[in-house]
Amino acid sequence: MIDRQRLYATFMELCSIDSEPKNERPMADRLTAILKELGFSVTEDDTGTRIGGNAGNLIARLEGTKPGAPLLFSCHMDRVAPGVRVKPRIEGNYIVSDGTTVLGADDAAGLAAIIEGVTVIRGQNIPHPTLEVLFTVAEELALTGSAHLESSRITSRCGFVLDAGGPVGEIVVQAPEQAKINAVFHGRSAHAGFAPEEGISAIQMAALAITRMKLLRIDPETTANIGSIQAAGPTNIVCDRCSLQAEARSLDPAKLQAQVEVMVEAMENAAAEMGGSVEVDVQRCYPSYRLEQDAEPVRRAAEAAGRIGVPVRFKPTGGGSDANHFNNRGIPAVVLSCGYEKVHTTGERIALEQLDLLGRWVVAIVSGG
Ligand SMILES: [Zn+2]
Incomplete structure (x- = not known):
């Protein structure tokens, strides 16, 4: 089965490579080198230049040794600061980590588990369908990398995104849609005393x-x-500009729409009642998804x-992941829990046993039917 020491070594090597968003080049x-060694053909898209980063999404393909629909495995290469x-x-x-940085298990645990899983499958000649591997950039910047992916580059219709906290075995079947609201209120300045x-x-x-x-x-x-919320000025002037940033999320697109409308209406009404104005900009960051338990990736x-x-x-999640974009673009994909804990903090950690299980899960998915 999997080689634990090799898996830990791969994981720790990947953690020690600098990889904050838009700086994923190393x-x-x-x-790319590891995937080529494993027999994958690897291409990199132009997302890096389009988002002002130094690397694009990696798309890799390993032809199958048995018939069957191709499978997609995906993770993100970047991590939050301090990384x-x-x-x-x-x-x-x-x-x-040593406590001064995050560990980067989010998402190096997934990267290492996929690498170890494929290494085992190749090494032991386990028959497998065609495997597609997609490693994205800038996931931590509101899923920017996967947003720029051309979905025609992926042929799989069954995907696994290794990118969630919680013990191995937990499967995220629902994720919310998110909207961001930027508003600027305009009033009228006057001397506050006179x-x-x-x-x-x-x-x-x-x-x-x-x-x-x-x-x-x-x-x-x-x-x-x-x-x-930002507004700055001296106390003796009536402040004429105030901006605020807000978000809303929902598993149900109609509820998200309703919540955003209520928030925007409250801003417009308040501005109108007081004789001022407000500019509101609403951005949909990513769509929600919901997979049934008989959907192919969930079942597998x-x-x-x-x-x-x-x-x-x-389980459902309150956060977004690259799977939101994949599902929305016709690539059904579930998010798998990777066993890491306290992500996005300097206390981030992963149990050795969870990393083992994650590697074994990849092997089991690939060799399953
Ligand atoms: Zn992540």
Whole structure:
């Protein structure tokens, strides 16, 4: 089966390669070399130049040794900051960073598990269908890399995105759609002491709008949050400009639409009532997805998890991943939990046993039916 020491070594090597978003060049080069050694043909798209980064998405293909529909395995190459000069080490049953950076298990655990899985399959001549591997850039920048992927480059209609916390065996079958709202309130400045009645406070407008919004947990499927608000000026001037940034997410596109409308309406009404104005820009970041339990990738992932002896659990997530884009573009893909913990913090870690299981899960999915 899998070679644990080789898997840990691959994982720690990948963690130690600098790979913050838009600076994935060293990681892309190393992964290209590894994939070629494994027999893949590897191409890189032009996403790097289009997003101002130094590497594009890697798309790799290994022809099958048995008939059957191709399978897609995907991870992202980037990681959140602080993610350079990572010094991974084994501490007890875990791999950890030195505490000054993230570990980068998100998403090097997935990268290493795919590499180890394919290494085992090739080394032991396990028959496999055609395998497509897609390593994306800038996932941590609101899924920018996968947003720029030309989906015609992928032929698989059954995908596995190794990119979620939680123990190996958990399968993410639902993820929300997200919208970002940027608003700028315009009032009228006036001297706050001599002629305040001539002024219209943009800060008051924003405050009035916010107090009328329902925020945070809206319903079991929907959330909303004001992330920041900016207005600056001296106390003796009625402030005429205030900007705010907000987001809303929902597993149900209609509920997201409704929540965004309520928030925008609150802003427009507050501005109108106070005699000012507001410019609102709404951006849809990524679409939601929902897969049934009999969908091919869900069925295969669950069957394989059963074969390696881990409990299977289907779950929704509150966050987005590259799978949102894949599903929306006709490539059904589930997200698999990788066993890492405390991601996006300097306390990020992964249990050795979870990394083993993740590698075994990849082998089981590929060799399953
Ligand atoms: Zn991730």
